[in-house]
Amino acid sequence: MAKDHEPTDDSTDLALIARWKAGDERAATSLVARHAPALARFAVSLGQRADVDEVVQDTFVRAFGSMDSFRADSSLRTWLFTIERRLILDRRRSERRRRDDTSVDDVDAATEFDALDEIVAEEAESRVRRAVDQLSRLQKEVFLLRVNEGLSYKEIAEVVGSTEGAARVHYHNAMRAVKESLYV
């Protein structure tokens, strides 16, 4: 039904990984070029305002450092999303400790919207962002992985550490909330 997402062709990824393991560094360049934009988008959608480049780099460094543990049960991109999500959550925990128990999520939501509002020019897109930002963190993750990255519920469940059914429920609840925010 759903065809393979062209930029995340699994067989191509596996071939590139094999070439990189054999010592071909150009294969690493190809892998990074294929997946870095999606990882950057995902980082932004998770509320990462600054250091997106650094987060994406850390994700690749960690992934390539443990490439032997990649079993290809899921696609490489799903695995990279999982690693990036953990990195971002770890960063948030560290920031939260530094801020001495300040509610990071609230601060993130407000400042994130302000920052993104400067980028997004059109009013419709701004409203959409506002609607999506009102979702819970998990709903937002699931919703954007489904809509922006075209991941299946199974892949989303792997990324967020949930079940396929739970991912489906989160998506539909998020969609309902966004529509209510936009049209009601």
Next chain:
Amino acid sequence: MFDCANVEMRELLADLAAGTLDDATRVRVERHVASCAECASELETLRLVRSAYAATPTVDVRRIVAALPKPVPFPQRAHGGGYPVKRWIDWRVAAALTMIAVGGLSLAVAHRRSMEVLPRDSTAAVPSVDTPRATPAKVAVAGGAPSGSHDTTRHVGQSGRPPEKSPPKAQLAFAGGMDDMDDASIKALLGALEEMDRAPVAPSEEPDPTPVLPVIKTGQP
């Protein structure tokens, strides 16, 4: 605001917006959307979301690649290579052999001990039986009796076969103290012990699997 009742089509709207459907499915969903206001509205929302989050921050691919760890050649790998796995298997084999050796030795020792103990104690807990030819002598024996029943009177009779030369204590052991017995019982017990000491020893040294009971003769030659 309502949701379309066609769940299958609704599920495919996100894939349609993401452009991940094959051609046949895409045409089918597009046809449905053309005739369904709810799905058309939802698809429009999905496209707005994709548009709002389409802006991708620039990433420096070259800088990322420069920071990546170098692939480790196969023989030098600390983990995941052939040699460490083989060594791990060797460890498991060695551990299994050690366990087998230790287990076998333990069984041999246990078996040897049981063989040493069995001939002496094999009759210790066997209750006495009466024979019709012997006049039963009532001897208070508490060995093997449960707690609270140590004063139970048991009959020690003639078994019809010569008793083995085994320590009488093992055959007439009692768990209670001497204070629990009256004088008559103690005398009867001592008499039984003397009789056992005087009894002839069976010529065969082979252990008899049948328990042998003590012979108590009272008033008969």
